[in-house]
Amino acid sequence: MSQDKGTGKAFDFRLFGRLLKFTNAYRGIFYFVAFAAIIMSGLAVLSPHFLQLAIDKGMTLRDLPELQFYIILMLVVLVLEVIFQFAFIYYANWLGQHVIKDIRVKLFKLMTGFKMEYYNKNAVGRLTTRAVNDIETISSIFSQGLFMIISDLLKMAAIAGIMVYKSWRLALIVFAILPFILYATRVFQRAMKVAFEDVRNQVANLNSFVQERITGMKIVQIFTREQTEFDQFKTINEKHKKAWIKTVWYNSIFFPIAEMASSLGIGLIVWYGGLNAAGGGIITLGIVTAFIQYSQMLFRPLRQIADKFNTLQMGMVAANRVFGILDTKSHIQDHGELVLAHPKGKIDFKNVVFSYVEGEKVLKDISFTVNPGETIAIVGATGAGKSTIINLLSRFYEIESGVILVDDTSIKEFTLESLRGNIAVVLQDVFLFADTILNNITLNDETISEETVIAAAKEIGVHTFIKTLPGGYQYNVKERGTMLSSGQRQLLAFLRAYVSKPSILVLDEATSSVDTYSEELIQTATEKITKGRTSIVIAHRLATIKKADKILVMDAGKIVETGTHTELLQLENGYYRTLYEVQFMTEEAI
Structure with a gap:
């Protein structure tokens, strides 16, 4: 089937653009989710900033009213983060479910008009996978992929900017580790792209095999083919398992490497910042503490972006398959304008x-x-x-x-x-x-x-x-x-x-x-x-x-x-x- 073929790209922007057109009917929600992502990125940088001020102006100077003031500000930021995160998660998922509802309706209507020739050539299990599993996977593009990635990128940009503003020296230490993580992320994404295409193929094969055998179970039992079909199922199931284990393998390599790089960055911040603060330099204890949080907030989204990009890619692979059916030209041309009413029957x-x-x-x-x-x-x-x-x-x-x-x-x-x-x-x-x-x-x-x-x-x-x-x-x-x-x-x-x-x-x-x-x-x-x-x-x-x-x-x-x-x-x-x-x-x- 043509829709089984990948796009050959790490990320297909043309395909993504087609998918985004399904959000046109929900523009208000779309823009609200985008707005919530921007607000969340701004709120993310405030908590470490207020923590720095609480340490430098409250704890270090033993100024209790100042300390209480910044603690209250941190609580306000926390409440706002909870509110916007709730709205962000709910409406991102709401948007995803409405989009896949529209795609599924369009797909099913199209499939009801296909020529019988199309169904003669395409396995029912594969078509069921496209109409159910793959479309459900597309929803994750909105709920866990697209907006989450946008939110994380905005958060990272805000954090990078405020880090440079507070201490360009500590910022350079953090930024020196970024290329290594970015390269590892890029390699990881490319490997996962291929792995997920293999996973979707094996899922479709498994669905098709199981559905056909259950439907034809009477024939299987009449001709005593239970063991033969079972052996064949084990082979297909083994391929399905190997496809998923390959994705587990890539995750097992990437995330420990990313965690190690993050820990190394924190260690360098404490080492350089601590020495500077102890020697009476311009870096304070509050700045070091804030930078520890900032570095974690910078590295964590970077690691998560890789994971979310995997989700996005799985959704894009699924979208490519679904659009493969939506692009299928297999309809009887219904250009007739006459209505056959009460025919004589010749x-x-x-x-x-x-x-x-x-x-x-x-x-x-x-x-x-x-x-x-x-x-x-x-x-x-x-x-x-x-x-x-x-x-x-x-x-x-x-x-x-x-x-x-x-x-x-x-x-x-x-x-x-x-x-x-x-x-x-x-x-x-x-x-x-x-x-x-x-x-x-x-x-x-x-x-x-x-x-x-x-x-x-x-x-x-x-x-x-x-x-x-x-x-x-x-x-x-x-x-x-x-x-x-x-x-x-x-x-x-x-x-x-x-x-x-x-x-x-x-x-x-x-x-x-x-x-x-x-x-x-x-x-x-x-x-x-x-x-x-x-x-x-x-x-x-x-x-x-x-x-x-x-x-x-x-x-x-x-x-x-x-x-x-x-x-x-x-x-x-x-x-x-x-x-x-x-x-x-x-x-x-x-």
């Missing part, structure tokens, strides 16, 4: 050519017509292109050449919403959400009432089975409908299509995995729903084929025969006749 495929993979044609110059209210069946071997026709009619993919018409108008001229809103599809592999039966049927469409669903269920004979479930229509089917049998799931999918009152009905081998009783219910419902509606049935059961007005026989991406059941059986050495004799006569005999 369908025309004219010289349609299509390939999932470039150079490997799945449909080869396909042409056929379905008249309004007509039911056609499509039969053929696996891979002949039957389901592809359905995908193209609903515009899940774009055709390479030719044209698809509904009511003599190209489907590209209709809005996607109105086109798909008039086509109901019942798939062989039924997908149900972890929700109630009612919500799975209506898909939370407020225009479809529970009374409408119940009436439709009674018409097709599904109501009785639903009422036997605990809670009836409020029964939660759990993830993917695992609490129901395949036949029950198929019936609910059929009811879902039925209540939408489509103008065009598509059954993609919808009865292939149901028992005889369920099939009878579906056949009864089929007669109701197909009456007066254009229907396309990818045939599997004989009953559906016999009742079709027309049968299209496909082989290797081409329509090789067309006609009614009776007409096709009369063709000597015909493809359909051979298929019927081999497959369907056996079923009929049973």
Whole structure:
């Protein structure tokens, strides 16, 4: 995936600029947090300054009122620091959460419009990582990265300035150590940039593997692949562990070095400042004490900046991945301006050519017509292109050449919403959400009432089975409908299509995995729903084929025969006749 690639830079300002645009809606909070950072940097230098004055003017001169005055000032500064730090932390996190909420909404809306081809090529686990984990990591840019770094830099600048003002000699001692720490910080940042990219890759790999195996656990257990999958998981988990340990290793090296440099600076301050104060020089005991605090306040943010820069970089790596999806051009072009309202249901495929993979044609110059209210069946071997026709009619993919018409108008001229809103599809592999039966049927469409669903269920004979479930229509089917049998799931999918009152009905081998009783219910419902509606049935059961007005026989991406059941059986050495004799006569005999 393209979004897995790093930017190749220690810090990508272009990417950072894109991220900051999401704060435009919260400019007031953004500026307040920046203001709080400035105030905090100013307050930071006051406490050591008042401590110096308390020592030099209060303690040394034994002036109790003066000492009490500076102690009170230090308490006031402390209270102000607490207030502004609270506001800073709260609103920085508030801003981060609102920004990622907006990014997540934008990302999810974009993903719901991607072509099916995109989901065929990208692992669900990786996409889930982008939409959940990576976006959550982006929030740390605001809560722990950007503003914290700005606050620390301002604090360091203020401290450096007042140190030079108070004693340039002691300031030089402190500044002499800074290049060493800055160099170590720079090396650390570059190393952590690479390490965190590896961490995010391994997290995505782990998420993808676990999600796929849990989803397909039944297959794993049926084919006794538990040990094999476990061994593979251990390998992936080991890589995940090593990626994180690499970041721990870099931290273990950097922070002791930075702490040692800080301690060395304090020792030099005490040594030079103490000798000067003892010899009656211009450096006082209060200045030495203040410089000890200033040096700690200067070195500590520098060490923390490295850590916060790591957080910032992790957020930037995550942002790069998320923006990789946001920049993805994988949408069906929805430039149609016509609204398909109450269509008659005429369908025309004219010289349609299509390939999932470039150079490997799945449909080869396909042409056929379905008249309004007509039911056609499509039969053929696996891979002949039957389901592809359905995908193209609903515009899940774009055709390479030719044209698809509904009511003599190209489907590209209709809005996607109105086109798909008039086509109901019942798939062989039924997908149900972890929700109630009612919500799975209506898909939370407020225009479809529970009374409408119940009436439709009674018409097709599904109501009785639903009422036997605990809670009836409020029964939660759990993830993917695992609490129901395949036949029950198929019936609910059929009811879902039925209540939408489509103008065009598509059954993609919808009865292939149901028992005889369920099939009878579906056949009864089929007669109701197909009456007066254009229907396309990818045939599997004989009953559906016999009742079709027309049968299209496909082989290797081409329509090789067309006609009614009776007409096709009369063709000597015909493809359909051979298929019927081999497959369907056996079923009929049973």
